[in-house]
Amino acid sequence: MLRRLALTAAASVAVSVAALSGLPAAAQAGTPAAAPAPAPATAPVDRLTVTVTDSAGGGDGTYVLKCHPTGGNHPEAADACARLDEVTVFGTDPFAPVPRNAMCTMQYGGPATAHIRGTWAGRPVDARYSRTDGCQISRWNALVPVLPATSA
Numbered sequence: 651m652l653r654r655l656a657l658t659a660a661a662s663v664a665v666s667v668a669a670l671s672g673l674p675a676a677a678q679a680g681t682p683a684a685a686p687a688p689a690p691a692t693a694p695v696d697r698l699t700v701t702v703t704d705s706a707g708g709g710d711g712t713y714v715l716k717c718h719p720t721g722g723n724h725p726e727a728a729d730a731c732a733r734l735d736e737v738t739v740f741g742t743d744p745f746a747p748v749p750r751n752a753m754c755t756m757q758y759g760g761p762a763t764a765h766i767r768g769t770w771a772g773r774p775v776d777a778r779y780s781r782t783d784g785c786q787i788s789r790w791n792a793l794v795p796v797l798p799a800t801s802a
Contacts, residue, residue: 696734698768698775700724702798704761709798715768726795733796738771744793745770745777748785755784764790764797 696717702709714722717731724730737744745766748754759781766777779797781787790797 696770698766698770700796701765703763705798705800706760706762707798707800730796733793734770737792745775748789752785757784758782759787760800762800
């Protein structure tokens with residue numbers, strides 16, 4: 651009985667030492683441990699899919715915009731990435747919808763709509779845009795050239 655207690659205490663001390671040293675207990679006992687997973691070779695790319703309809707300015711279509719590094723088939727990829735970098739501020743969402751209680755001018759900016767989805771700054775994006783009132787027009791214009799400038 652005394653011998654069993656001594657062995658249990660010794661095993662407990664070995665596990666505690668292994669935990670404190672940051673190495674698995676198996677490595678402390680001379681057994682090889684599994685290697686840690688390798689880190690990704692490159693940082694994740696900011697990638698957005700932008701779909702625009704009824705813009706009346708020739709910007710209709712679906713485009714892929716990649717930033718950091720710049721790529722994709724967006725017609726103004728470098729300028730669009732620069733604009734997104736400019737409006738991305740810690741603590742705010744550059745794709746946030748207009749607040750429900752916002753007072754907006756009753757003006758119509760045309761039938762254009764857009765849908766932006768993907769990943770930006772490590773966060774998922776799923777945002778819809780229109781030009782149905784002053785607030786929506788302002789929100790759209792804040793993202794030009796990610797979204798096309800419209801003539802309406």
